[in-house]
Amino acid sequence: MIRFENVTKVYDQKARPALDSINLEIDRGEFAFLVGASGSGKSTFLRLVLKEDRASSGAVYVAGQNVANISSWRVPRLRRGIGVVFQDFRLLPQKTVFANVAFAMQVIGKSRSVIRDTVPEVLKTVGLEGKENRLPHELSGGEQQRVAIARAVVNRPGILLADEPTGNLDPTTSMGIMGVLDKINQNGTTVVMATHDDDIVNEMRKRVVELKNGVVIRDEAKALYTSMIPIVGQSRRLRDASGRDEPQIIPPRAGSRAEARAEIRTAGEAQA
């Protein structure tokens, strides 16, 4: 569904690239976490998928199409196939919950009757039934994020990109949001979520792609926030297609898997 071939993104010629020769494929229906320190290039990755920015070199494929070949007047169609959720919700403050979600349908010309039927359905999916007429400031952060998710998926995109969607939420609320995202993923939507939230990643046990300084240093299925299996080469994806040197390898940890996991948890908590 999303494929990066040798993608490099340079914002500033003097600085290191934000993404450096990334090779990555995310299949249809998959749920992938994008983790890594601040500035490692997670948001940049998502922006390239949306064609908000163009890759400096390499090719980004979305749904089989090289986004570089999509002419500017066709970009809206690309974006209709991708829902996006952000840390700061980005709701329209003067519109009700219903109107915020309906907005996404209005602007692409959906008819009033379709909107009337679809919006309540989606609000139910994200667990907001009965709150249609609230304004955003009358909702909790978690509820606002649910509205944002509803808006992102109301046009049934094949892909949902989430950039730290739980960044402003407490752990319990975050788990609720993850439940919603998981449900959307179960319905067949490919979900890519950039996050710093180790608890969530550890709880979900989904694919984890770890970036460091613009390079993929780990790509594991059913993984944890921090590396459990030390060698990157063992991951199912990270065969470097370019044939260049393997990215930096994290030194192996001592001890059994279980110990390692415990260690990682504490490390993660310390980090948080």
Add this chain to the structure above:
Amino acid sequence: MRLAFVLSEIGSGLRRNLSMVISVILVTFVSLTFVGAAGMLQLQINQMKGYWYDKVQVAIFLCSDGSTAPGCATGPATPEQEDNLRKLLQSPAVAQYVNDFQYESKDDAYKHFKEQFSNSPIVDSVTPDQLPASFRINMKDPEKYEIISETFSSQAGVETVIDQRQLLERLFSAMNAASLVAVSVAGVMIICAILLIATTIRLSAFSRRRETGIMRLVGASKMVIQLPFILEGVIAAVIGAALASVTLWSVAHFFLGEVLSKQYPDTAFISPGQTLILAPALIGLGVVLAGTSSLLTLRRYLRV
């Protein structure tokens, strides 16, 4: 649905930016009024040319009652004197410069006068006797006026020889200068209007960046995102152009029609109806101004 959406967006944009929208209306109003004033002067020139310019280049006025010129010592021109003049005009020495000529009797002159000043009260105070008969000469080359003037001024029965074209041209060049001034002022004002529209659109785009950001993300087309902004500017400019048209009409109606035509009853002024042909041009110009300046602004400030 999309149309309703675009319309509601325009409505909210106009309301949110009301003071800027009003200033756009006023600036386009003033600038287009100057453009229209230049247009009105040109219409007025054409109006005056229409009657005289091509018909008459040189007029030989014959003596009438009360003429004091030396050639009129014998009183009003006699039929014999007129015949002599006609023969002279047909003689090869003069005819080589003349395309054709017409004799305008006192009655003809009165008739033309009435036609030309049909709007004007002076018509009632003039009688055929007061108007001189004349020969109206269409020159092959208007520059050769001197030859005609020298030949005829001293003839008996001729009161005066006038190059009407020269008189008119002096007037027209004054009016052209005035319309040039109007156009220059209009030019400056139009630059103001363009900059102001650009600023307004930019502010409008800025105040709605949340909406447009979301529209971009959910895949709204460029047209749906930009059209409300463009139409906002265009609507303001059209209102300004309409006000300018009304102003020009009022000037023609009240100032030219009621005031100037009383003060200068012997001048044919354009009618208010004629200024209305300027209105579509002004509105079109307003639309083009607003449309292009907002398009250019949006290209920079509202990336899609």
